[in-house]
Amino acid sequence: MSEPGLKPRKGARAAAAARPGRAIAGLDVSEAMSGLWSRFTAALETEREEGRFFLFLPVAAIGGVLLFFAAGRDPEPLAALAAFAVLAGLALAARARPTVFPAVMLAAAFAAGFLSAALRTERVAAPILEQPVRGSVTGMVESVEPRPRGTRIVIRVETLADLPPVKRPERVRVTVPRLEGAEAGHRVSVEALWRPPPGPVRPRGHDFARDAFFLGIGAVGSEGRPPVLLAANAEPGFVERVSARMDVLRNKVTARILSVVDGDEGAIAAALVTGQRGEISSKANDALRAAGLYHIISISGLHMALFGGFLFGAVRFGLVLMPGFGLRHPVKKYAALIAVLGASFYLAMSGAEVAAQRSFVMIAIVFLAVMFDRQGITMRNLALAAFAAILLIPEAVLGPSFQMSFCAAMAIVAWFEWARRRAPDEAQEARRGGFARFLKIYFGGIVATTIAATLATSPFAAFHFQRIALHSLPGNLIALPIVGILVMPFALFGLILMPFGLDMAAWHVMGFGIGLMLGIAEWIASWPAASLALPAFPALAALCLAAGLVLISLLTTRLRWLGLAPFAAGIVLAASPAQPDIYIDATGRAAAVRGTDGKLGLAGTRYSGFAASTWLAADGDLRPARDKTAAQYVRCDAFGCTAPLPDGRIFALSWSYAALREDCTRAAIVVTRLIAPPTCRETAHVIDAADLAKTGAVALTLSKDGSFAVEAARGASERVWHGHVQTPRGPAFAGPLVETDSVFGDEIEDEDDESAEDSAL
Known part of the structure; x- marks a missing residue:
């Protein structure tokens, strides 16, 4: 020894x-x-005993939803139902076998997600306009929203030009210059140029046509004229009447707030109460994005939690003050019930967008847990909320709002669980340690949860928006207490006091808080390197990053570190994305061409400003579309544009037949909104209106041998939300070209950024 x-x-x-x-x-x-x-196996058994496998059921359901939307054509709902029934039966039979049961349950949850997407698609299916039509739409106004260049309205269609009922969209959306007294519930006639809802502005980009399909919108209008009021021809149903009155109330509340609070402060205050963000200036939007605070103006989990939580606390405190009431009654449960009802009203007042619906489901489950003497904020309740959202609105899974908010909440709850296991008596010590120790733990928790949420949402922000706000951590640390103390509580006070005419002071305090928040956003946006631009990376990279995050957050043993493998794989895939050399929008009016300096040059941006901005963002370029350097080597006139390709050949964008005749003889690539003659294809690579009607937006990559690899936004997809598009036989659009700031008139703008960038920090 x-x-x-x-x-x-x-x-x-x-x-x-x-x-x-x-x-x-x-x-x-x-x-x-x-x-x-x-x-x-011991670690797996520990995870099973702690019930962690249940948390992966919504993850499996998300996988089923993603598979449904990735299919090349519409799956049969009966096949999806049969697969779910078989797997559910197997899970029922295997419930006594602990080694097999979790795997079969995960498979059944996967099938449930697939089935929910199939049934939802079948339920909302409605005709989609097949080709552009100029004419009048008659129908009932369902919603009204002020916009910077007019007012956007959604109409439930009775007639559209001379279309038969089988081809007539159920709803249309159009921006008109004036309302002429029209409001929700009124029957109107609107003349405009109607088109099918636009698809992605680039391959693998966000599909606006799919969004419109699930909203029941089958056509969008531009060049809309003021609506003409018509006499009602039938009494609307109960649901329609309630929806119309709520929309009228939303607009009255918006008008009231804007009459009390001027500028962007009032516009943001209205957005936080009614969900109408159209009056916010682009300057304020840009500052909030650069500071990582844009999620604050999109009603989501943060707002539902602050609104419902403050109402819960206020009601509970008020009931306790009543002599003897708190001793005889469960005031905590009463307060939770009133908070759920208040959150329901807030959901309706805010327009009930998908992000708000999902957030309401989460906050409702938390308060229901309180009512049944359960712990409110747990990973299990988060999983239940996610499952409910997936089954009710499966299309939300594809958007950044769902992904960022649930991942942020998951990371925060995971951090609390870790902190509770590491120091289980910390909360009790905080009560005994005095006010100073309480503040230390409280603000330490704010810092920790902000860091956790920022890290969890950054991969999704990079994937969807190709931009990361590098200073979002200090921005949120400073701004969120202001929102929680001066903004959302006084939004509640304002709504309560408005019927009594005593709401002015509440809106002023709310506006003051928003002014402080805007000042913080502008200050942080002025810091060096406020935003980091990243080229668009493939969805597989985002899936790997998400899988790693899920494993690290949901597991409690050392198995969690298995998540580092897919996370590292996602980083590798995201680090070397493919960057096309040419982007072409679906209208054939605009394009982007990579120059010899490696940067994209823009052509036709005055017709498709939103598409140009999207292309630059996807290329990791922070320049705005109107930047002069973005078109420095592109030559344009009234007939079209030309630009040199990296190999010296010429790219041509032709807007007229006169330009097309010349471009076909000298250019290697010819893009036109017209129908190109067959002889043009003998001398050039041609993409014309007939091609774009089939493919949608196109991206081309120059190969070493001089050929072009073509990627289409629609490709071979035969999904119902793309409709049946007729191939044009002449100019793709009626009338001359009209300068706009978006791809389709006023209809796209920055909707994707406005409604989806909700990160629930």
Whole structure:
């Protein structure tokens, strides 16, 4: 036996190596593998005993939803139902076998997600306009929203030009210059140029046509004229009447707030109460995005939590003050019930967008848990909320709002669980340690949760918006207490006091808080390197990053570190994305061409400003579309544009037949909104209106041999939300070209950024 502190002799080491389970260089391989397997199975058993496998059921359901939307054509709902029924039956039969039951349940949850998407698609299916039509729409106004260049209205269609009922969209959306007294519930006639809802502005980009489909919108209008009021021809149903009155109330509340609070402060205050963001200036939007605070103006989990939480606390405090009431009644449950009802009203007042619906489901489950004497904020309740949202609105899974908010909440709850396991008596010590210790723990929690949420949402912000706000952490640390103290509580006060005419002071305080928040946003946006631009990376990279985040957050044993593998794979995939050399919008009016300096040059941006901005963002370029350097080597006139390709050949964008005749003889690529003659295809690579009607937006990558790899936004997809598009036989659009700030008149603008960038920090 060797003495303590002395190394064993060589013979002793050899003897030790010769013992069972040892080898010359350490553990025997088989013994090591057996030990690893034992620890692995023990960790799995620990996770099972803690009920962590249940948390992966909504993750599996999300996988089913993603598979449904990735299909090349519409799956049959009956096939999806049969698959779910079989897997659910197997899960029922395997419930007594603990080794098999979790796997079968995950498969059944996967099938449930697929089925929910199939049924939802079948339920909302409605005709989609097949080709552009100029004419009048008659119908009932369902919603009214002020916009910077007019007022956007949604109309439930009775007639559209001379279209038969089988081809007539159920709803249309159009921006008109004036309302002429029209409001929700009125029957009107609107003349405009109607088109099918636009698809993605780039391949693998956000699909606006899919969004419109699930909103029941089958056509969008531009060049809309003021609506003409018509006499009602039938009494609307109860749901329609309630919806119309709520929309009228929303607009009255918006008008009231704007009459009290001027400028962007009033516009943001209205957005936080009614969900109408159209009056917010682009300057304020840009500052909030650069500071990482844009999520604050999109009604989501943050607002539902502050609104419902403050109402819960106020009601509970008020009931406790009533002599003897708190001793005889469960005031906590009463307060939770009133908070759920208040959150329901806030959901309706805010327009009940998808992000708000999902957030309401989460806050309702939390308050229901309180009413049934359960812990409110747990990973299990988060999983239940996610499952409910997936089954009710499966299309939301594809958007950044769902992804960012649930991942942020998941990371925050995971951090609280870790902190509770590490210091289970911390909360009790905070109560005994005095006010200073309480403040330390409170603000420390704010810092920790902000860091957790920022880290969890950054991959999705980079994937969807190709931009990360580098200073979002200090921005949120400073701004969120202001929102929680001066903004949302006084929004509640304002709504309560408005019927009594005593709301002015509440809106002024709310506006003051928003002014402070805007000042913070502008200050942080002025910091060096406020935003980091990243090229668009593939969806597979985002899936790997999400899988790693889920494993690290949901598991509690050392198995969580298995999530580092997919996370690292996602970083590798995101680090080397493919960047096309040419982008072409679906209208054939605008394009972007990579120059010899490696940057994109824009052509036709005055017709498609939103598409141009999207292309630059996807290329990791922070320049705005109106930047002069973005078109420095592009030559345009009234008939079209030309630009040099990296190999010296010419790219041509033709807007007229006169330009098309010349471009076909000299350009390597010819893009036109017209129908190109067959002879043009003999000398150039042609993409004309007929091609774009089939493919949608197009991206081309220049190969070393001079050929072009073409990627289409629609590709071979035959999904119902793309409708049946007729191939044009002449100019793709009626009338001359009209300068706009978006791809389709006023209809796209920055809607994707406005409604989806909701990160629930």
